Amino acid sequence: xxxxxxxxxxxxxxxxxxxxxxxxxxxxxxxxxxxxxxxxxxxxxxxxxxxxxxxxxxxxxxxxxxxxxxxxxxxxxxxxxxxxxxxxxxxxxxxxxxxxxxxxxxxxxxxxxxxxxxxxxxxxxxxxxxxxxxxxxxxxxxxxxxxxxxxxxxxxxxxxxxxxxxxxxxxxxxxxxxxxxxxxxxxxxxxxxxxxxxxxxxxxxxxxxxxxxxxxxxxxxxxxxxxxxxxxxxxxxxxxxxxxxxxxxxxxxxxxxxxxxxxxxxxxxxxxxxxxxxxxxxxxxxxxxxxxxxxxxxxxxxxxxxxxxxxxxxxxxxxxxxxxxxxxxxxxxxxxxxxxxxxxxxxxxxxxxxx
Amino acid sequence: xxxxxxxxxxxxxxxxxxxxxxxxxxxxxxxxxxxxxxxxxxxxxxxxxxxxxxxxxxxxxxxxxxxxxxxxxxxxxxxxxxxxxxxxxxxxxxxxxxxxxxxxxxxxxxxxxxxxxxxxxxxxxxxxxxxxxxxxxxxxxxxxxxxxxxxxxxxxxxxxxxxxxxxxxxxxxxxxxxxxxxxxxxxxxxxxxxxxxxxxxxxxxxxxxxxxxxxxxxxxxxxxxxxxxxxxxxxxxxxxxxxxxxxxxxxxxxxxx
Numbered sequence: 001x002x003x004x005x006x007x008x009x010x011x012x013x014x015x016x017x018x019x020x021x022x023x024x025x026x027x028x029x030x031x032x033x034x035x036x037x038x039x040x041x042x043x044x045x046x047x048x049x050x051x052x053x054x055x056x057x058x059x060x061x062x063x064x065x066x067x068x069x070x071x072x073x074x075x076x077x078x079x080x081x082x083x084x085x086x087x088x089x090x091x092x093x094x095x096x097x098x099x100x101x102x103x104x105x106x107x108x109x110x111x112x113x114x115x116x117x118x119x120x121x122x123x124x125x126x127x128x129x130x131x132x133x134x135x136x137x138x139x140x141x142x143x144x145x146x147x148x149x150x151x152x153x154x155x156x157x158x159x160x161x162x163x164x165x166x167x168x169x170x171x172x173x174x175x176x177x178x179x180x181x182x183x184x185x186x187x188x189x190x191x192x193x194x195x196x197x198x199x200x201x202x203x204x205x206x207x208x209x210x211x212x213x214x215x216x217x218x219x220x221x222x223x224x225x226x227x228x229x230x231x232x233x234x235x236x237x238x239x240x241x242x243x244x245x246x247x248x249x250x251x252x253x254x255x256x257x258x259x260x261x262x263x264x265x266x267x268x269x270x271x272x273x274x275x276x277x278x279x280x281x282x283x284x285x286x287x288x289x290x291x292x293x294x295x296x297x298x299x300x301x302x303x304x305x306x307x308x309x310x311x312x313x314x315x316x317x318x319x320x321x322x323x324x325x326x327x328x329x330x331x332x333x334x335x336x337x338x339x340x341x342x343x344x345x346x347x348x349x350x351x352x353x354x355x
Numbered sequence: 356x357x358x359x360x361x362x363x364x365x366x367x368x369x370x371x372x373x374x375x376x377x378x379x380x381x382x383x384x385x386x387x388x389x390x391x392x393x394x395x396x397x398x399x400x401x402x403x404x405x406x407x408x409x410x411x412x413x414x415x416x417x418x419x420x421x422x423x424x425x426x427x428x429x430x431x432x433x434x435x436x437x438x439x440x441x442x443x444x445x446x447x448x449x450x451x452x453x454x455x456x457x458x459x460x461x462x463x464x465x466x467x468x469x470x471x472x473x474x475x476x477x478x479x480x481x482x483x484x485x486x487x488x489x490x491x492x493x494x495x496x497x498x499x500x501x502x503x504x505x506x507x508x509x510x511x512x513x514x515x516x517x518x519x520x521x522x523x524x525x526x527x528x529x530x531x532x533x534x535x536x537x538x539x540x541x542x543x544x545x546x547x548x549x550x551x552x553x554x555x556x557x558x559x560x561x562x563x564x565x566x567x568x569x570x571x572x573x574x575x576x577x578x579x580x581x582x583x584x585x586x587x588x589x590x591x592x593x594x595x596x597x598x599x600x601x602x603x604x605x606x607x608x609x610x611x612x
Contacts, residue, residue, distance in 0.1 A: 187469075191469035192464075195448070202447055210523050212456075
């Protein structure tokens with residue numbers, strides 16, 4: 001009975017989400033849509049990083065690398081062959097990419113698969129490392145991917161990057177992919193396998209001694225995480241329409257990491273909220289940079305002030321909310337109703353005293 | 356026929372020989388104590404049996420299978436479970452989750468059916484839940500099943516760790532100082548509990564313990580280790596009287612205990 005009603009609430013929420021996406025797609029201007037799209041892509045990226053870092057406890061800094069793989073695969077697959085011939089001016093594009101072409105959805109799926117394959121191969125040796133060492137190793141991997149992209153002109157067009165990618169990505173795609181990501185990763189977390197992942201995070205030795213195969217579970221988590229990072233990379237390519245190796249510098253990984261930490265390690269709800277807040281703040285702090293006056297004091301335009309104030313905001317948030325925005329708590333209908341009840345209950349005593 | 360056969364193993368850490376020529380044969384349903392002063396190598400023996408360390412010399416057999424150098428998770432699957440001297444729980448997970456994790460190694464459903472909650476998986480999960488609740492009831496922890504494991508009092512954490520080990524369905528259970536940090540009342544309960552567990556689950560139990568009341572009270576056979584060497588072996592009465600054990604570990608007063 002209770003589960004039934006929760007399912008109905010979820011269904012209603014999904015319908016509202018579809019309506020909101022429809023409205024946003026048709027009513028909002030390109031600038032606002034762009035922010036929402038990037039926000040939704042960050043949800044996919046953040047939730048997938050949360051799986052390996054927040055839930056499995058493996059400090060991975062390789063997300064930009066997996067994104068890059070996804071972005072290049074999608075770009076090479078969705079561009080028509082004749083167009084690829086025109087843009088590859090440094091070196092002619094290598095076969096089979098010259099003839100391959102696939103619909104967007106197939107390209108996205110293949111992007112994910114290739115990123116997952118890369119994660120599987122790199123994960124087997126690297127996931128033996130722990131903590132900071134693993135972070136450095138995965139960071140190194142992401143940089144290797146970027147440098148390879150820079151130096152393989154007959155596949156990636158080198159530093160020139162790939163331009164004129166069709167703009168297939170819209171809010172339906174980004175929100176849809178984010179929803180699927182959340183559904184699958186939530187399904188994984190709330191299963192026996194998810195418990196095993198969290199057991200590894202909590203105490204590796206104990207987990208191993210009660211029969212959890214560390215290598216299998218870590219590599220599984222890493223591979224699934226990379227799959228969604230790859231898909232997000234593909235969405236990214238078809239949103240920006242231009243990709244080059246510089247887009248996948250380690251700053252990208254740190255943005256995702258900031259989203260995950262801000263939202264709270266091990267909280268999918270927190271990651272979703274943080275992904276949008278992060279991008280909204282990043283954009284709406286732009287006026288600060290343009291110079292403004294505060295009463296009689298005039299601030300000259302200082303380039304970079306946006307990032308400074310953004311960093312201060314982040315610092316303040318982390319200082320006061322050490323466990324992230326959601327403090328590791330997940331959204332649930334029951335929790336929501338309890339919260340509303342508490343808000344109403346707070347108001348009631350004042351009414352009571354008046355009567 | 357013995358269930359565990361530790362065949363004269365030796366382990367060196369660099370130049371230090373932590374355990375030398377250690378021999379141990381356990382028969383099914385035996386309850387054996389391993390005692391000795393601090394640093395004698397008791398926990399090292401546990402670590403070798405469970406695959407955390409690999410012996411430098413010779414082999415360990417479990418049910419006639421050579422488990423030397425096997426990974427801990429494979430050894431756990433074969434049926435050896437253990438607890439730790441310093442409790443190792445998944446502190447941020449609930450008490451219930453800590454027990455349910457113990458059943459993971461026998462999970463039949465694959466990853467996809469677990470993610471998408473296919474009927475087969477849902478049924479399996481329900482079974483695991485029921486069995487976990489049953490286990491928790493045995494140690495009187497059912498009412499705090501949704502509390503974080505780290506927030507339990509120390510004595511209950513120890514019990515929870517034993518229950519988690521039982522959830523893996525072991526044939527051999529290794530308990531590393533189960534009574535440490537427990538008050539006399541809890542220790543008394545624990546002794547009853549260990550014996551009951553042995554009978555209910557048809558287990559072989561090897562335990563390390565410093566509390567002589569526990570060791571002498573429930574163990575059928577005792578092995579004394581000092582500086583990595585076995586100095587005595589026998590039933591509690593023999594051990595209590597053994598002059599070497601008294602010199603190395605029990606002290607003179609123990610004769611009158």
